[in-house]
Amino acid sequence: xxxxxxxxxxxxxxxxxxxxxxxxxxxxxxxxxxxxxxxxxxxxxxxxxxxxxxxxxxxxxxxxxxxxxxxxxxxxxxxxxxxxxxxxxxxxxxxxxxxxxxxxxxxxxxxxxxxxxxxxxxxxxxxxxxxxxxxxxxxxxxxxxxxxxxxxxxxxxxxxxxxxxxxxxxxxxxxxxxxxxxxxxxxxxxxxxxxxxxxxxxxxxxxxxxxxxxxxxxxxx
Amino acid sequence: xxxxxxxxxxxxxxxxxxxxxxxxxxxxxxxxxxxxxxxxxxxxxxxxxxxxxxxxxxxxxxxxxxxxxxxxxxxxxxxxxxxxxxxxxxxxxxxxxxxxxxxxxxxxxxxxxxxxxxxxxxxxxxxxxxxxxxxxxxxxxxxxxxxxxxxxxxxxxxxxxxxxxxxxxxxxxxxxxxxxxxxxxxxxxxxxxxxxxxxxxxxxxxxxxxxxxxxxxxxxxxxxxxxxxxxxxxxxxxxxxxxxxxxxxxxxxxxxxxxxxxxxxxxxxxxxxxxxxxxxxxxxxxxxxxxxxx
Numbered sequence: 241x242x243x244x245x246x247x248x249x250x251x252x253x254x255x256x257x258x259x260x261x262x263x264x265x266x267x268x269x270x271x272x273x274x275x276x277x278x279x280x281x282x283x284x285x286x287x288x289x290x291x292x293x294x295x296x297x298x299x300x301x302x303x304x305x306x307x308x309x310x311x312x313x314x315x316x317x318x319x320x321x322x323x324x325x326x327x328x329x330x331x332x333x334x335x336x337x338x339x340x341x342x343x344x345x346x347x348x349x350x351x352x353x354x355x356x357x358x359x360x361x362x363x364x365x366x367x368x369x370x371x372x373x374x375x376x377x378x379x380x381x382x383x384x385x386x387x388x389x390x391x392x393x394x395x396x397x398x399x400x401x402x403x404x405x406x407x408x409x410x411x412x413x414x415x416x417x418x419x420x421x422x423x424x425x426x427x428x429x430x431x432x433x434x435x436x437x438x439x440x441x442x443x444x445x446x447x448x449x450x451x452x453x454x455x456x457x458x459x460x461x
Numbered sequence: 462x463x464x465x466x467x468x469x470x471x472x473x474x475x476x477x478x479x480x481x482x483x484x485x486x487x488x489x490x491x492x493x494x495x496x497x498x499x500x501x502x503x504x505x506x507x508x509x510x511x512x513x514x515x516x517x518x519x520x521x522x523x524x525x526x527x528x529x530x531x532x533x534x535x536x537x538x539x540x541x542x543x544x545x546x547x548x549x550x551x552x553x554x555x556x557x558x559x560x561x562x563x564x565x566x567x568x569x570x571x572x573x574x575x576x577x578x579x580x581x582x583x584x585x586x587x588x589x590x591x592x593x594x595x596x597x598x599x600x601x602x603x604x605x606x607x608x609x610x611x612x613x614x615x616x617x618x619x620x621x622x623x624x625x626x627x628x629x630x631x632x633x634x635x636x637x638x639x640x641x642x643x644x645x646x647x648x649x650x651x652x653x654x655x656x657x658x659x660x661x662x663x664x665x666x667x668x669x670x671x672x673x674x675x676x677x678x679x680x681x682x683x684x685x686x687x688x689x690x691x692x693x694x695x696x697x698x699x700x701x702x703x704x705x706x707x708x709x710x711x712x713x714x715x716x717x718x719x720x721x722x723x724x725x726x727x728x729x730x731x732x733x734x735x736x737x738x739x740x741x742x743x744x745x746x747x748x749x750x751x752x753x754x755x
Contacts, residue, residue, distance in 0.1 A: 242751065245752065246753075312751070313710070313738040314738060314739065314741055314747045314751050315747055315751060317739065450740030
């Protein structure tokens, strides 16, 4: 009984990691497509979203099967619950990467805008948070998960800066308003990606410590 | 000696063990549901209290230094691998272990504040107060009526209508009345396994206990009969203190408010069932409930 369950859990872990890797690639390529003004790469992301959607459904079905057949408890139960939620967050991150890619397609066809906020740096932060939250999941590293939760403030700050800079840029170059709004959208999507990554880290903490820290992250930073 | 049905038996322990008194002290909530099971844990008045209790079979340790409190009108489950001492502990509560030669105890085991291993303990009264249901249904080879009436008869109840009332009440409390009310003269052995087990529960209830010990009561039953017994346990916990030993961890999770994990004769962890099965405090408990044990 225990061996069957452990085998199922190992398979689930592999599938979730594969999904995590795919989503990481999505976020990286979406950022790259904005940075390099690469509409072809952006379109590829948009077209491949269906893969992530299918994997998400497959993982959810696996979780339901394990719950029904093995009735896991304690750490196993917490793992399955965490996977169900992380799976959902990863799929949403994939969708946000697609949204960024859609902005990139638009921006690639417009003249380049220059504003003094580094969206690439912001994207790197979000990617690093995503990678760390997945590492925390694999290595059962609660400390790393807490670190991810704390990092969210940096991205929030960057997004606020972006808002102010875009506001100024619109006043200075009203003819670029469309491009600037798309850029602001991309920044907002990166901020949302960081939020979902924080959710993943919170679920990892629940899995390891058995404590729900959602909505009171401040106490745990 | 019990004269009237409504009188609680004078306990072995020298005082009336009236469930209403206990209820008034601990002010219990309504029928326990999973949502309020944890709140019932606030009961401060333990009905069974084990203080450094050890039980030895000759030189072999059955259970060692068990200290725990079992609260009234709730279900407490004892889980653990075979040979961990959970049945030994359960059977010590009404001293059924006395039947085994060369055994001895250390520490205290109190039921309603009185040490059951006190030399003045009246065993008949103790077992009347602490009923027991075993793994395998063991009705007497008598009619259904006589099985349920057996305890009250021993207590001296002779009046036929009184006996009928006790039998009816006990069978109703054990959720068996509707199935057997027209066949009370039928042999108990003709009942199904699940019905036999409910009859044994009715037989235990007929002596008006306030504690019921159950030693793997469903392990010989099919899932439907098991479901009925579990429903019955859920109903009985409003009026009785139930201690259940089970190998079926899902059953412990379903029916109990508190769970104790025993291993190698020791109490490893005792906490709310929700905590034990979601986030146990000890690694050993986690390994056992997740099946990684050993």
